[in-house]
Amino acid sequence: MSAGVLVLAEARRGELREVSLELVSSAREVPEGAGGRVVVAVIDRDPQRFTKDVAADGVDEVLTVAAPTEHFEPHVWQRGLEALIETESPTIVLAGHTIDSLGFVPAVAARMGLGFASDVTEVSWADGPRARRGAYGDKLHAELEFPGKDCTLMTVRPGIFEPAAAGSGEVSARAVEVDLAGAARSEHVSFREVAVGDVDITKAEFLLSIGRGIEDKDNIPRFERLADRLGATLSVSRPIVDAGWMSNARQVGQSGKTVKPRVYLALGISGAVQHLAGMRTADTIIAVNTDPEAPIFGVAHYGAVADLFDVADELERALN
Amino acid sequence: MKIVVCVKQVASLDEEFELLEGDRGVDPDFIEWDLNEWDTFSLEAALQLHEGDGAGGGEVVAVTVGDEEAEEGLLACLARGADRAVRVWDEALEGADVLAVARVLAAAVERESPDLVLCGVQSSDAVTGSTGTALAGYLDLAHVAVVTELSYDAAGSTLTVDRELEGGLVEVVRIGLPALLTIQTGINEPRYATLRAIKQARDRPLATYGLQDLGLDASGLAAVAGARVVGLQTPERGAGAQLLEGSTSEMADRIVEIVQERMSG
Ligand SMILES: Cc1cc2nc3c(=O)[nH]c(=O)nc-3n(C[C@H](O)[C@H](O)[C@H](O)COP(=O)(O)OP(=O)(O)OC[C@H]3O[C@@H](n4cnc5c(N)ncnc54)[C@H](O)[C@@H]3O)c2cc1C
Ligand SMILES: Nc1ncnc2c1ncn2[C@@H]1O[C@H](COP(=O)(O)O)[C@@H](O)[C@H]1O
Numbered sequence: 337m338s339a340g341v342l343v344l345a346e347a348r349r350g351e352l353r354e355v356s357l358e359l360v361s362s363a364r365e366v367p368e369g370a371g372g373r374v375v376v377a378v379i380d381r382d383p384q385r386f387t388k389d390v391a392a393d394g395v396d397e398v399l400t401v402a403a404p405t406e407h408f409e410p411h412v413w414q415r416g417l418e419a420l421i422e423t424e425s426p427t428i429v430l431a432g433h434t435i436d437s438l439g440f441v442p443a444v445a446a447r448m449g450l451g452f453a454s455d456v457t458e459v460s461w462a463d464g465p466r467a468r469r470g471a472y473g474d475k476l477h478a479e480l481e482f483p484g485k486d487c488t489l490m491t492v493r494p495g496i497f498e499p500a501a502a503g504s505g506e507v508s509a510r511a512v513e514v515d516l517a518g519a520a521r522s523e524h525v526s527f528r529e530v531a532v533g534d535v536d537i538t539k540a541e542f543l544l545s546i547g548r549g550i551e552d553k554d555n556i557p558r559f560e561r562l563a564d565r566l567g568a569t570l571s572v573s574r575p576i577v578d579a580g581w582m583s584n585a586r587q588v589g590q591s592g593k594t595v596k597p598r599v600y601l602a603l604g605i606s607g608a609v610q611h612l613a614g615m616r617t618a619d620t621i622i623a624v625n626t627d628p629e630a631p632i633f634g635v636a637h638y639g640a641v642a643d644l645f646d647v648a649d650e651l652e653r654a655l656n
Numbered sequence: 657m658k659i660v661v662c663v664k665q666v667a668s669l670d671e672e673f674e675l676l677e678g679d680r681g682v683d684p685d686f687i688e689w690d691l692n693e694w695d696t697f698s699l700e701a702a703l704q705l706h707e708g709d710g711a712g713g714g715e716v717v718a719v720t721v722g723d724e725e726a727e728e729g730l731l732a733c734l735a736r737g738a739d740r741a742v743r744v745w746d747e748a749l750e751g752a753d754v755l756a757v758a759r760v761l762a763a764a765v766e767r768e769s770p771d772l773v774l775c776g777v778q779s780s781d782a783v784t785g786s787t788g789t790a791l792a793g794y795l796d797l798a799h800v801a802v803v804t805e806l807s808y809d810a811a812g813s814t815l816t817v818d819r820e821l822e823g824g825l826v827e828v829v830r831i832g833l834p835a836l837l838t839i840q841t842g843i844n845e846p847r848y849a850t851l852r853a854i855k856q857a858r859d860r861p862l863a864t865y866g867l868q869d870l871g872l873d874a875s876g877l878a879a880v881a882g883a884r885v886v887g888l889q890t891p892e893r894g895a896g897a898q899l900l901e902g903s904t905s906e907m908a909d910r911i912v913e914i915v916q917e918r919m920s921g
Contacts, residue, residue: 348821407827410789410799410800410801411798411799414793433785434822435801435802435819435820435821435822436821438777438785438786438789438801438802438838439789439799439800439801439802439819440789441786441789442754442755442758442784442786442787442788442789442790442793443789443790443792443793443799444793445755445786445790445793445882446755446758446759446790446791446793446794447793447794449879449880450882451882451883452753452754452755452786452790452882452883453882453883454754454784454785454786455783455784455785466886467883470783471781471782471888472667472668472669472682472781473668473780473781473783474783474891475669475890475891476669476682476888476889476890476891477888477889477890477891478885478886478887478888479885479886479887479888479889480883480884480885480886481883481884481886482882482883482884483884484879485882488882491786521798521831521832522798522800522829522830522831523829523830523831524827524828524829525816525827525828525829525830526827526828527825527826527827527828528818528825528826528827528828529824529825529826530824530825530826531823531824532824541919542915542919566915567919574841574842575841577842578841578842579842580845584824587824590822590823591820591821591822591823591824592823592824593823593824594823598918598919598921599914599915599918599919601911601915609783619918620914620918621897622911622914622915623897624907627671628671629669629671633896633897634891634896634897635896636896636897637897637898638897638898638899638900638910638911638914639896639897639898639899639900640899640900640904640907640911641899642904642907643904646904647904647907647908647911649904650904650905650907650908650909651908651911651912653905653908654905654908654909654912655912
């Protein structure tokens with residue numbers, strides 16, 4: 337079959353995840369160089385249910401692979417993707433940089449000897465695929481090339497590309513037969529919600545959010561009082577939850593809550609990609625950080641390069 | 657149970673830093689080194705499994721691919737209770753990509769034939785989040801990524817683990833040994849080493865291997881590499897933050913003003 341870009345869609349518990357259509361948009365940046373076609377593949381217990389949804393604008397064909405497990409299983413998906421690459425010979429394969437992908441995509445790259453880059457923020461073509469990704473926790477960008485590789489597999493950061501619009505015409509769907517019986521090596525037991533608690537930070541209009549910069553558990557009450565005085569709800573970055581200082585329910589980010597308050601005031605938060613995933617669309621972001629290079633300043637509307645404890649002192653004064 | 661923990665000494669940049677000639681890397685004078693945060697959690701998980709293992713006879717081995725700088729990280733693992741450490745290095749590994757590193761780790765882990773391999777979910781400098789799963793691919797080991805809880809059933813030789821998903825959702829999964837897990841922060845409370853243990857760490861076995869010792873060579877690894885860095889750039893912060901000027905007290909006044917303005921609109 338012809339080369340081109342193969343996009344691997346992602347679904348969870350019967351719902352297509354938004355990153356799937358973002359991948360279609362990122363795929364459209366390269367098809368000429370890569371051989372012209374954009375093909376979307378779905379691996380699922382019942383993949384046909386998604387063929388219409390993934391046939392977005394710019395998609396030439398939809399491929400389906402039937403999985404024997406009800407939920408995502410890394411070894412089944414690994415074998416499924418390997419089979420798709422073997423039969424379709426794409427030049428570029430794009431998957432989301434998501435938790436499911438972390439569980440099998442790098443294994444495919446390793447086993448098949450592919451070009452590989454993860455958490456890619458830009459896909460392009462210059463005599464071959466090019467990718468851009470963060471380095472040193474997004475303080476720098478690295479530009480990558482993949483010399484000597486016929487196929488390059490990339491995981492693309494969610495939330496960077498606009499999801500592709502729904503397609504207008506008919507897109508043909510084709511089932512790719514892969515024997516996946518017996519491929520599973522882990523067993524699903526159950527799903528569980530962990531971020532439940534007394535507050536719903538997703539409803540708050542004003543969040544005062546604290547990160548590792550607050551240094552010590554003993555400082556928490558102070559910021560609780562400050563939040564009260566400001567009329568804000570207190571939220572946190574992950575290290576505060578990991579340390580057991582605050583409950584999961586207050587965590588903002590990829591593995592916590594996605595929030596969109598009118599004001600997000602971040603004290604001592606560096607702005608790791610997984611944190612930004614949960615707050616970058618807030619109306620107004622104000623960041624206080626001693627490090628002028630902290631990535632949070634890249635998404636903030638207002639920034640104060642200052643010590644958060646000094647700023648807290650002065651906020652308390654200003655409110656008196 | 658024999659457990660191999662893959663640990664990495666990670667770089668963090670000083671607030672001011674410079675790139676090397678050709679922009680392929682950062683000048684080492686502006687880098688500080690530390691044991692990867694995620695790896696402190698996976699080491700702790702390994703130590704707890706080992707201590708709770710009634711069968712006895714197992715061990716915890718810390719493995720790293722890195723230059724002499726990485727020895728500090730291994731010593732930190734030995735001080736916390738790892739039984740042995742292995743460091744693999746060759747000049748050819750300078751700037752190696754995730755697949756090349758995973759391939760070297762695979763050769764090192766294979767020599768150990770462990771029941772369980774633990775990696776961190778990601779390293780704070782490379783942030784590929786991919787080394788563990790790539791390693792499982794090379795070793796053809798069963799694997800689960802992003803684990804936030806684990807319990808071991810010795811009778812069935814199975815692990816029951818929580819796999820952390822997006823948005824506060826967790827999937828409970830069962831998997832048999834041998835296996836590889838990538839461990840997420842918060843899974844436990846990593847212990848500190850006592851001063852005494854830090855002194856004694858130097859007496860614990862720390863082996864150093866080159867590529868040949870593992871049956872690998874530089875050209876083979878170059879072929880395995882998944883990507884090549886063309887160059888590094890400082891991201892343009894174009895539409896970035898408007899910086900508040902003046903004294904801290906003026907900044908605070910301005911913050912209060914902005915908040916009032918936005919909240920009343
Ligand atoms: C799969 C996965 C999911 C994740 N999910 C999430 C998530 O949902 N939410 C989340 O937050 N993280 C998440 N993380 C973790 C994320 O990668 C970062 O480790 C985390 O966000 C860092 O939190 P932080 O900014 O508080 O700490 P750090 O990165 O340590 O930053 C602390 C900041 O405080 C600044 N600072 C220190 N002292 C002061 C001071 N006195 N005054 C002012 N500033 C100061 C420092 O300059 C630094 O920028 C996830 C990671 C993975 C791998
Ligand atoms: N050079 C290395 N030596 C040993 N382990 C490593 C190395 N690089 C990455 N790892 C392991 O892979 C995990 C994820 O790192 P990364 O894929 O770089 O984000 C780390 O937490 C380590 O467990």
